[in-house]
Amino acid sequence: MIRRGLVIVVCTTVIGTALAYLSERLLSVGYGVTVFWLGAAVIANASLWFGGWGIAASMLFPFLAGQMQGLALEDGLSAVLPNLVEGLMPALAFRWMMGDPGLADRRSQIAYALWAAVLPSALGGTMAAWFWLVLGKVDGPGFRLLSLDWSLSNMAVVIIFGFPTAYLLTPTLRERGWLMTGWWS
Numbered sequence: 001m002i003r004r005g006l007v008i009v010v011c012t013t014v015i016g017t018a019l020a021y022l023s024e025r026l027l028s029v030g031y032g033v034t035v036f037w038l039g040a041a042v043i044a045n046a047s048l049w050f051g052g053w054g055i056a057a058s059m060l061f062p063f064l065a066g067q068m069q070g071l072a073l074e075d076g077l078s079a080v081l082p083n084l085v086e087g088l089m090p091a092l093a094f095r096w097m098m099g100d101p102g103l104a105d106r107r108s109q110i111a112y113a114l115w116a117a118v119l120p121s122a123l124g125g126t127m128a129a130w131f132w133l134v135l136g137k138v139d140g141p142g143f144r145l146l147s148l149d150w151s152l153s154n155m156a157v158v159i160i161f162g163f164p165t166a167y168l169l170t171p172t173l174r175e176r177g178w179l180m181t182g183w184w185s
Contacts, residue, residue: 052184
């Protein structure tokens with residue numbers, strides 16, 4: 001089981017890092033925040049599909065992508081907790097509600113919109129901007145801009161890309177035995 005978990009972490013980290021790096025390269029706002037950050041869809045879906053392994057990758061790959069981009073170490077580290085929250089919230093909600101990560105029913109679709117897109121993005125964006133405010137990296141207007149951009153862009157990415165990806169890939173992952181119904185198995 002640990003071997004499969006490590007394969008999940010490595011594969012998810014590679015895919016997430018590539019998408020995050022591409023987003024940061026093309027659409028950067030600053031401090032590792034982009035106008036349209038594709039890594040958000042990976043965080044939401046990896047946590048639903050792979051439990052703790054997906055959440056671990058979701059904390060790792062944004063940091064790696066930021067470091068590849070030349071982001072200051074403290075800025076990269078300040079985004080680890082918000083990314084943990086953005087992965088943990090959907091995983092907790094779907095496991096508690098017994099939602100279908102394949103989004104086959106209306107209840108799971110609504111749960112995905114709320115618990116994978118809206119709430120985690122809003123909380124993650126606010127947390128990240130607050131860390132940068134405390135570190136003295138931004139002022140009040142910068143806090144609002146970064147918080148709003150992080151939140152709204154992640155919500156949009158998770159709905160536009162994450163939703164169809166979950167809907168289309170979950171059956172394949174399920175058939176091949178890669179979905180984790182528990183946290184580590």
